Amino acid sequence: MKVNVKNHTMMYPAPAVVASAYDEDGNADACTLAFATMCSHHPPAVMIAINSTLKRKTLKSILQREEFCLAFPSAEQVAEVDYLGIETGYRQDKISKINYTPIKAQKVNAPIIDEFKLSVECKVMHIAEVGSHTQITGEIVNVQADESIVDDKGKIIFEKLNPLAYDDITHSYFEMGDKIADAFKEGLKFRK
Numbered sequence: 692m693k694v695n696v697k698n699h700t701m702m703y704p705a706p707a708v709v710a711s712a713y714d715e716d717g718n719a720d721a722c723t724l725a726f727a728t729m730c731s732h733h734p735p736a737v738m739i740a741i742n743s744t745l746k747r748k749t750l751k752s753i754l755q756r757e758e759f760c761l762a763f764p765s766a767e768q769v770a771e772v773d774y775l776g777i778e779t780g781y782r783q784d785k786i787s788k789i790n791y792t793p794i795k796a797q798k799v800n801a802p803i804i805d806e807f808k809l810s811v812e813c814k815v816m817h818i819a820e821v822g823s824h825t826q827i828t829g830e831i832v833n834v835q836a837d838e839s840i841v842d843d844k845g846k847i848i849f850e851k852l853n854p855l856a857y858d859d860i861t862h863s864y865f866e867m868g869d870k871i872a873d874a875f876k877e878g879l880k881f882r883k
């Protein structure tokens with residue numbers, strides 16, 4: 692039997708990623724986002740959504756600069772990631788506070804946070820207002836990965852990154868489980 696539950700924004704697993712951009716004075720801003728997903732293969736693009744009513748500093752910087760980076764943290768970085776999501780850059784230099792290092796990205800004028808093992812560099816290609824959030828599509832123009840998470844063919848091994856997952860209903864972080872099957876193959880048995 693099914694029951695009706697409260698209408699709530701949901702997607703699971705949702706990532707916990709960190710968006711970063713330079714503010715108008717050239718200082719690095721960063722904030723944690725769960726509203727983030729891939730949205731185009733050609734060109735490669737990601738979509739993020741940031742609450743436009745609550746005046747996030749990182750949103751202001753991304754809209755001003757039209758360039759940003761998105762980092763994929765590891766589960767061991769959960770406290771730093773959480774802090775970037777509960778403090779605002781209007782009050783505190785958050786990246787220094789967690790002893791992390793912003794460095795200029797290679798292909799965009801935005802900061803990469805060195806301690807995160809995987810970051811994509813994005814140019815804003817589309818902006819839409821969706822309810823409470825500003826939805827920003829960024830074309831990925833460069834990817835920087837720590838060599839420890841890249842195999843000998845140049846592919847990113849997400850298990851080695853040990854990414855963080857987030858549940859917006861219970862406000863909880865999770866680690867991902869083990870691989871269980873190959874996509875585009877596991878369902879083939881039903882084609883026979």
Ligand SMILES: Cc1cc2nc3c(=O)[nH]c(=O)nc-3n(C[C@H](O)[C@H](O)[C@H](O)COP(=O)(O)O)c2cc1C
Pocket residue numbers: 707720721722723724725726727740741742743746747748749750772773775776777778779780781857
């Ligand atoms: C796990 C987690 C996920 C979050 N996801 C989002 C999100 O997707 N969009 C958003 O606008 N804020 C999100 N936040 C809140 C912002 O990260 C938070 O308001 C932050 O303080 C903004 O910082 P800023 O003012 O320096 O940009 C999230 C916070 C946490 C802890």
